[in-house]
Amino acid sequence: MTDRRARRHEATRQEILSATWQLARTKGLTGWSLREVAQAVDMRAPSLYGYFDSKDAIYDAMFAQGYQQLLEHLGGIPTDGHPREVLRRSAHAFFDFYVADSARHQLLFLRVVPGFEPSVESYALAQEAVDQLRALFAAIGIDRRESVDLWTALLSGLASQQVSNDPGGDRWARLIDPAVEMFLASELASAG
Amino acid sequence: MTDRRARRHEATRQEILSATWQLARTKGLTGWSLREVAQAVDMRAPSLYGYFDSKDAIYDAMFAQGYQQLLEHLGGIPTDGHPREVLRRSAHAFFDFYVADSARHQLLFLRVVPGFEPSVESYALAQEAVDQLRALFAAIGIDRRESVDLWTALLSGLASQQVSNDPGGDRWARLIDPAVEMFLASELASAG
DNA sequence: GTCTATAAATGGATAGAC
């Protein structure tokens, strides 16, 4: 059983992680220190070591949490209706997830933190997300790996351009639906 | 006239920049210190200040150099022949440039270095690259901004996936030509 | 132009009292 003490401990852990996410968003993924985290949660830096073994352990927990959020995000996509609609929904869902937090994107999808490698447990979550995406595509009849790879590249590219070149705008967001049509036309041509 | 002293100074500057690029590639874009740079060029750290005012000034010089390389890379693309061929060439050129140095990509296209903002002079080079890309597309009859934006997203997405998920491989490189065909088919459908 | 010496701050992390 998780007693009161364990629940409190976990709550504080979450509070710390919440503070690191906030710092990562405002000061950059690598632009914060343990002292700043401690200050944000009204502690002294050494107290953080009661919850995380090291700064990299915090990054690892953020990595895992980010992929859990992605899994929930993907899991929330209805898979009913016409394949075109499912694809459109998933495109917007993926785009929104990416654009919502560019620090999270840098942590999950790029290799930005010097020296940081996710633990095997955390990496398993990343693999799970890949599997879930593949399952989504299989459900609407797209099962070639190349197709999924192309779709992933297309969507991550749109989102990356949006974040980097038009933050807060919709210059690339408006291209999602045309991109889905382009992709589908190409898929139908390949399949038929 | 640039006398011997000025030429020597510039040569040393280049040597320093070369060392920082190497460090950025091996230890991450933000994973190196001035001491390491100095050691690599057989100096002491304070001597670097004879060539650059600060670490951010080095990042700025790298930023400018990266865009100069991109401009040269784009300029080297022959624009003769069938539009499909020009597009294919430019796709491979862009992909190769991106994949060749992921630290450079992070510096030029993402906001990875905490606190770093390119100077106006350096940013002008970035704008020049955008203009040159637009000119290339105009030359083959693609002049809608949305088309160029979609193409940029598609190629940067392919390259990003290649670097992040299959470094050293060709899983996404093999999708370049199919992606060009997909893009062209969509463009022809829009135009005609 | 490069050095030594050092400032002045900050980093992650540990020891040990309470």
Next chain:
DNA sequence: GTCTATCCATTTATAGAC
């Protein structure tokens, strides 16, 4: 579980001798 105190390394950057 959190603190103070501190270690020890490292950071960027400056002063001033040579």
